[in-house]
Amino acid sequence: MTAERNRARPSFPPLTHEWDADLASANPLRFPGYDAPAPQDESVRTGVAPHPRGPIAVVECRFDRHGGTMGVAAGERIVRAFGRAREAGLPVAAFVASGGARLQEGMLALTQMARTAGAVGRFRGGCLPFAAVLRPHTTGGVYASWASLADVLAAEPGATIGFGGPRVVEQVTGSLPPRDSHTAEAAYAQGRVDALVGPEAQWAWLGDVLYGPGPALRLPPGRPRPTAPRAVPRDAWDAVLHARDPSRPSGLEWSALLTEGWVELRGADPAVRAGLAVMAGERIVVVAMDRHAHGDASARVLPAGYRLAQRAFALAERLRLPVLALIDTPGAEPGPAAEADGLAGEIAQTLLVMSGLTVPTVAVCVGEGGSGGAMAFAHADRLLALEGSVFSVIGPESGAAVLYRDASRAPELARSFRLTAAELARLGVVDDVLADGDVGAVRSAVVAALREARPGERDARVDRLARGQLRVMPGESRMIRFETKGMVG
Known part of the structure; x- marks a missing residue:
């Protein structure tokens, strides 16, 4: 769809208040043949538009005006818009279509990248959401500055999306990019945008993102459904097999069962899903592991999955929303590609982000719950477990291969790990065990836990667990003093 058609069918109602409509560029370079646009012809409009769920501050970047490029006046309008939105307590919606920095205004245009990014940073301090739609076409310095900093990002189908537009790519590399590159569809497949949204649905989508609740989460066909509770096997190895049953709902199913509204936060690893969700009428952030992502009930988490979790946790912190993490994985993917992508560092970073949350x-x-790959999601103020679940320091097969050089001894090792939900509760690792098949009871327990949890309880629990198992050996206790020049330790 062309930019002209977009202007013929705007995606939002008329602005009730337009901001800075009198600002124009002074043509700083006196560039040959360039006439700085009059205020009404500038590429960016800003103001407030009504929405049924509440007013929204709007930044519109128009491709039909100087290719949507950002010069001094456009940058100033954007900077002021984010400042006014924070002062007024308004969320921001952006409609972006741009060729980047305005070449005829040179470095003064390029510096608007830093100015507008800084404005978004200051806006974030107000705990207000920012969502954007990338329209035909979005490239260059606008995409690589304030537009990409949206909390949630959509793209219009068929739009060209990329830092370098196709002509720039051809000039630099000697050939045009492939047809499946630099497109909205490619950005969506790679997890760089959260949704593909046509012009007629963009304003409604933005309302879902900025105010909620969003539509209910729809599951793909053929997914497992909750069944009547089954007795949990007494034997630990049988309990492991029970937890891995392909007919057992995973994190994505439980996300759909527990929430009433969902706005997807998309990543590049289907084994982890995240969303701005509504549960019992309250907005929360949900991050869920999905062991059925590949259809074999054994999906392992890639580094990209942990990066999505970090993004979701950080967004929850910024918007002051509670977090619900749903754990179900045999572990992180240990293969060479995942190692090359920084698997261990991403797990560590996820733990670091989660440990610092103040929501x-x-x-x-x-x-x-398989090993450190699952622990990355488990460091929560309240840790609950379904009665048919298991959580272990390592998968029993891998553990047996390490300890005994014999993976066939996995059943024996499983019994030593005390990994069932009931045993973990007795150890104090989990706070409560919930009935598997009773969706209503699980929802009630989770809602209560979210309301009662106090940030920092996670640290108290794990510290208590560790210190309760320490021993002080008999004998004289000595303090060792190390001294170096200028330092005493």
């Missing part, structure tokens, strides 16, 4: 956090193990 309530609840994690529920709904199936299998």
Whole structure:
């Protein structure tokens, strides 16, 4: 769809208040043949538009005006818009179509990248959401500055999306990019945008993002459904097999069962899903592991999955929303490609982000918690487990291969790990065990945990667990003093 058609069918109602309509560029370079646009012809409009769920501050970048490029006046309008939105307590919606920095205004245009990014940073301090739609076409310095900093990002189908437009790519590399590159569809497949949204649905989508609740989460066909509770096997190895049952709902199913509204936060790893969700009428952030992502009930988490979790946790912190993490994975993917992509560092970073959250956090193990790959989601103020779930320091097969050089001894090792939900509760690792098949009871327990959890309880629990198992050996206790020049330790 062309930019002209977009202007013929705007995606939002008329602005009730337009901001800075009198600002124009002074043509700083006196560039040959360039006439700085009059205020009404500038590429950016800003103001407030009504929405049924509440007013929204709007930034519109128009491709039909100087290719949507950002010069001094456009940058100033954007900077002021984010400042006014924060002062007024308004969320921001952006409609972006741009060729980047305005070449005829040279470095003064390029510096608007830093100015507008800084304005978004200051706006974030107000705990207000910012969402954007990338329209035909969005490239260059606008995309690489304030537009890409949106909390949630959509693209219009068929739009060209990329830092370098196709002509720039051809000039630099000697050939045009492939047809499946630099497109909205490619950005969506790679997890760089959260949704593909046509012009007629963009204003409604922005309302879902900025105010909620969003539509209910729809599951793909053929996904497992909750069944009547089944007795949990007494034997630990049988309990592991029970938790891995392909007919058992995973994190994505439980996300749909527990929430009423969902706005997807998209990543590049289908084994982790995240969303701005509504549960019992309250907005929360949900991050869910999905062991059925590849259809074999054994999906492992890639580094990209942990990066999505970090993004979701950080967004929850910024918007002051509680977090619900749903755990079900045999573990992180240990292959060479994942190692090359920084698997260990991403797990560590996820733990670091989660440990620093100052909003309530609840994690529920709904199936299998496998090793550090699962622990990255489990450091929550309240850790719950479905009665048919298991959580272990390592998968029993891998553990047996390490300890005994014999993976066939996995059943024996599983019994030593005390990995069932009931045993973990007795150890104090989990706070409560929930009935598997009772969706209403699970929802009630999770809602109560989210309301009652206090940030920092996670640290108190794990510290208590560790210190309760320490021993002080008999004998004289000595303090060792190390001294170096200028330092005493």
